[in-house]
Amino acid sequence: MRALVVDHSAAAHLSLAETPDPAPAPDESLVRAEAVSLNYGEVRGAAGPQTPEGSVIDWDAAGVVVKAAADGSGTAEGTRVVTLGEAGWAELRAVPANLLGVVPEDTGLGAVSTVPVAGLSALHVVRRSGPFLGRRVMITGASGGVGRYAVRLAARAGAELVAISRNSAQADGLRSLAAHEVHTDPAAVEQPVSAVLDNVGGQQLVDAFAALQAHGVLVNVGRSSEAGAVFPPGALRGDEGRHDRSIRTFFLFAGPATDFSADLAWPAAEVAAGRLDPGIRWRGPWTRYQEAAQALLGRRLRGKAVWDIG
Template structure:
């Protein structure tokens, strides 16, 4: 099979080469990949000297089952699926049933390939924030992959969504997804919020925490700013209106829900039906992987990048 592998001699630290076919375990389906979605974290990881040359990486992929799991745990041959795991940037990947979701027959596999990391992270954190009907919820990094899904899911749950995007050009688009307010900085928000989904870290995390009302919760999903979060002493005072606030970390692969299949299938169906907008901002054949990777690394992409394989 062909695969995108880490190649530190290349400009994007990736090369398209021949690689061994995966050998599925008895509980794994063999999937012919038709589209993959890129995440900033994995593209950055490919550029890291700690990632060995020749590694096949990639978390998000969608395609068709070409060999059903031998133990009968997965879908039948010919089923269209969206998948989560490692080594996805290849023509074939082996996936356990818990990490794949069945996709509607008429779905655009490129669109649903954006679901696994971004969609699942947004869905699980929005659930973790608790009942949202009538509550103000702040989402930082709202124009990114996780942020866009989170804005839509929180709005559908009845929240008054306060979206934070450093790019003011994203404001109209975020409002169309359900945001009630859009700001370039959490410090500009003049009314407290009950919960925060933070994708940015650094000073935005500090300012978002300051916006929390009593008993509020902040869940940090990403650290795209790559900056330290330094809290002034008064930030942790439990005075009136600011007590019992908390900060939680999140890691998708450590989430207590070890079977993602139902959530993947639901998110894929919502995207296919047009009820969730995946926010694809770059799409092309996987031979143009270097363009997509460098756009992500250069922070020129607000949304998702999709590579079509074939």
């Protein structure tokens, strides 16, 4: 089969190559990928010297089951699915049932391929940070892949949304997703919030924490700024009505052998119905991998990128 493999001699550190077909375990379905979506962390990881030559990386893909799992788990041959796993940017992937969600018929697989990392992260962190009904909630990195999903999901949960995006051109789009306020910096937010979903880290994390009201919680989902978070003296004091605030970390795979099948299928159906917008900003054949990867690495892409496999 063909796959994109790590090639540190190439401009985007990726090259198309022939690799062996995967050999599914008894509890794995063989899926032919039709679309994959990119995450900044994967593309950056491919460019890192610590990633071995020839590695096949990636988490997100949607396609069709071409061989059902031998033990009867998973879904039947011919089922359209969205999948999560380290199976790589490849034509075929072996996927266990807990990392595979069924996709409605006649659904564009390109759009639902964005669900696994971004959609699941947003869904799980919104669940863990709620209930949101009637609460002011700040989301940093709101125009990114996880951020867009989080804005829409938190709004549907009844939150008054304060969206933070360094790109002011994203303001109208975020308001269309139901954001009540849009700012380029958390420091510009005047009224306190009861929760923060932080996708950026660095100074934005520090400033977002300062906006928390008493008993508020900040959940750090991502660190796209790649900068340290340095708190000034007194930032963690509990006076002036800002006591008992907390910072929590988030990791999608925090539990062993987590069953994501239902949580993959639900947002895929919501995307198919138009109730969730993944914010695809780049789409093309995977032969144009270099163009999309460099756009992500250069921070020129706000939203998701999708490659069509074929």
